[in-house]
Amino acid sequence: MGRLTLLFKRQSRTRYWLMIANDPYDQTYNVFFNSQRANERLQSVPLHKLAHYDLADLETLLKALRQKIKLTIEFVGFIGERWPKSQKLIQRKRVPLE
Structure with missing residues (x-):
């Protein structure tokens, strides 16, 4: 949360x-903070x-995080997987990065 609040400049x-x-492959989840100004490159x-x-x-963890921040969360690499508790699909279609 500390690094996230430093990057979120509004x-x-x-x-x-x-x-x-x-x-x-590494059996990890990686979290990235993305920002993009109008007509500029993605950071x-x-x-x-x-x-x-x-x-x-x-x-x-994401449920607790969503209560603190109101940012959109995008998922990559979760095609066909469902959340264990709610049974909702995590990612519906492939992202151009995949």
Whole structure:
């Protein structure tokens, strides 16, 4: 949260969002802070690597995180997977990064 609040500057005409990437080879989840001003390039800053590779724990962590911040969260590498508690699809379609 500390690094996230430092990066979130609330500038006008700027889009901010989090990206959670599934890395099945290292069995980790990577969290990135993305920002993009109008007509400028995307900036992606790695925030954290979650070494505990468990979807149930990730779901509870994201639920707590969503209560504190109101940023959009984008998922990459979760095609066909569902959240253990709510059984909702995590990612509906592939992102151009995949």
